[in-house]
Amino acid sequence: MTPASWQGGGIVAFADLDDTLFQTLRKLPGTDPATLTPMTVNTLGAPHSHATPAQSALLELLSAGHVTLIPVTGRDAQAMRRVTLSFRSWQVMDHGLTILTPDGRPDPAWATQVAAHLRPLQAALHAGTAAIAAHAAQTGARLTRHAAHGLPFMTVLKHPDADPLVLADLQDRWEAAHGPDSPLRVIANANNVSLLPRHLGKAAAVRYLLGEHLRGAALTLGLGDSVSDLGFMNECDFAVTPRRGQLMRTLRSLTLPQR
Ligand SMILES: [Mg+2]
Structure with missing residues (x-):
């Protein structure tokens, strides 16, 4: 999707990558490797992180034509090249400090603000x-x-x-x-x-994209596993978090008031 083709009304999914859409085998003890889908390679080009069947099904849902999937990751450009999934729209990297346009170039206005x-x-x-x-x-x-x-x-x-x-x-x-x-x-x-x-990160990048380039989305989803993802997930209409993630673990340990 190019910026010009965005006309609002669509579904935008902002997704953290590591431990949300895939993870290393170390985080999947007891899982049959035959059920997993390789999603990243290491520096030698060998499979490194994998998606479970549930994560693969989620990705299939998010890859539907009417969903704009935007990675929101701490990975830098080099680490991003080791992700085998291809992204067609905007990309948020470096914990929000770099935004790539759908053409794959750093967004100049965001770069100026960040600097x-x-x-x-x-x-x-x-x-x-x-x-x-x-x-x-x-x-x-x-x-x-x-x-x-x-x-x-x-x-x-x-x-x-x-x-x-x-x-x-x-x-x-x-x-x-x-x-x-x-x-x-x-x-x-x-x-x-x-x-x-403290005040510049994934949340600010998502706010910028929603305000400047993706106005009028009918539905925004925020997917993340970590407490540090909460800020950008909070910019979205709905939040999705994996069962075994840091955020869910933290929530389970709290006594939540029911008022
Ligand atoms: Mg993560």
Whole structure:
């Protein structure tokens, strides 16, 4: 679909990818591999993440002609190329900091907004990264810096064995230093902990697309597995979340008031 062909009235599905539409075999213990569909390849080109039969059926539903499927992912362009599913419309990558047009080019207006937002955050991001680097190295965690539009926007800590105690410790240290008033926030999953802008992310990107390019959708769906997906799912009419995901696990642990 090209921007010109969008006339409103359609269904738009904004979908996180990893652990929502597919996951690695490590997250599928006891599953018969013959029932799975390969969805991504690793850096060597071998199948890496897979869709379960339910995820494949969901994807089939979302691939119908009248649904515009838009990935909303933390993956960067390089990691996105390892996803075998092809997307025909807009794409949100880099946790929302990059939006690709249906032609596959970075949306220039969004890139300008993002760069203006990122410049004043550089000092805080640099300080937050520097403050944890030595401790992270001692624990064996690997630190990587990610950039969008030529500007650093995120620091990721990954532990080679995904040791939950090490990752929780790193998360606690970063969260203690970045309270609600900080322009940066911490997001975490089972594999890594990341420091990134608090007010610019997947939710802002989805809001931008709905406001500027996809006005008048009859129905918007938000699909995501993580607590950090909640913001963009909240921009949509309905939210869809996998049973085994972080978000659903968190919801189950809460006592929800019935009023
Ligand atoms: Mg996910």
